[in-house]
Amino acid sequence: MTNRTVAVVGAGIGGLSTALALVDNTDHHVVVLEANDRVGGRIADSSFAGIEGVDSGPDSFLARVPEAVALAERVGLGSELVSPEPVGAAVWFNGLYDIPEGLMLGLPGRLRPLATTGLLSWRGKMRAGIEPLLPRTSIADDSIGAFVRARFGDEVHERLVDSLVGSIYAADTDNFSLAEVPQLYGAAAGNRSLLLAARRQRRSAAGTATAAAGPIFAAPRGGIGSLAQATARAVTEAGGKILTDSPVHEITRHEEKTTWSVNGNEYDSVIFAGPARATGSILTEA
Structure with a gap:
């Protein structure tokens, strides 16, 4: 394969x-440009209660996604993967409450658990209870x-969907597109009632649960931050270069040479792997 700069x-x-x-599969010269002073993006850690390396962003990945497990194995963390015990979960809202049964990514699939939980006020329960009676809601340009x-x-x-989906995606769900979460988008686009859609999805998942044996989530013992650090080391050990504190200020495409100039340096190809808003700002100036 042709040696290119990327x-x-x-x-x-x-x-x-x-x-x-x-760097694993080509002879390309690869340079990673990062605006911040560290790698990992939304994956971050900090000290907590005297313990270093506590995840302060995403804390695991889907173990049933083979690419994530393969990445951990490639960077030497395959034997370090652990999974949480399958125990009940709770949410904190002015107190600790068990998460109601029958949820699908925070969406209620059953009314009885909502009626008996102390997490919602009686007004909140009544408002949620009329959902199956409401007409279809448009999904055009809608946030979650x-x-x-x-x-x-x-x-x-605020107490269920944002708590679950917001923590999974490290996002403000009031400013996060439905299309970014396929399960939610599919339920919203293909059904009038989200409650009934969530119920059907949970029943379908229960019917195939035996085929998807094994833990749902996994992370290295050292925290998910160690996966980012190990991946960065693997990149540099394989010949790639990572430049932190290197925001992209200028990018120009040279039509006659089909190359790109990024901060004054020439590249054959540019791959944008940052947040959409930051990437949009860069491309607007290009």
């Missing part, structure tokens, strides 16, 4: 894994927050 903009786990795939609030009311969104 710039990867963004050293989150997406950019790092892309760079690793390039706007859509769920329209269907179930503020309490279900």
Whole structure:
């Protein structure tokens, strides 16, 4: 394969894994450009209660996604993967409450658990209870927050959906597209009632559970941050280069040479692996 120079903009786990795939499978010269002073993007850790390396962003990945497990194995963390015990979960809202049964990514699939939980006020329960009776809600240009609030009311969104989906995606669900979460988007696009859609999805998942044996989530013992650090090391050990504190200020495409100039340096290809908003700002100036 032709030796080319490739710039990867963004050293989150997406950019790092892309760079690793390039240095592993091509002869390209790969340079990762990261605006911050560290790699990992939304994957971050900090000290807590005297313990170093406590995840302060995403804390695991889906173990049933083979690419994530393969990445951990490639960077030497395959034997370090652990999974949480399958015990009950709780949410904190002015107190600790068991998460109601029958949820699908925070969406209620049963009314009885909602009626008996102390997490919602009686007004919140009544508002959620009328969801199956509401007409279809348009999904055009809707955020998760706007859509769920329209269907179930503020309490279900703020105390259940945002708590679960927001933590999984490290996102503000009032400013996060439904299309980014395929399960939610499919339920919203293909059904009038989200509650009935969530119920059907849970029944379907229960019917295939035996075929998907094994843990759902996994992470290295050292925290998910260690996966980003190990991936960065693997990139540099394989010949790639990672430049932190290197925001992209200028990018120009040279039509006559089909190359790109990034911060004054020439590249044959540029891969954008940063947040959409930051990437959009860069491309607007290009």
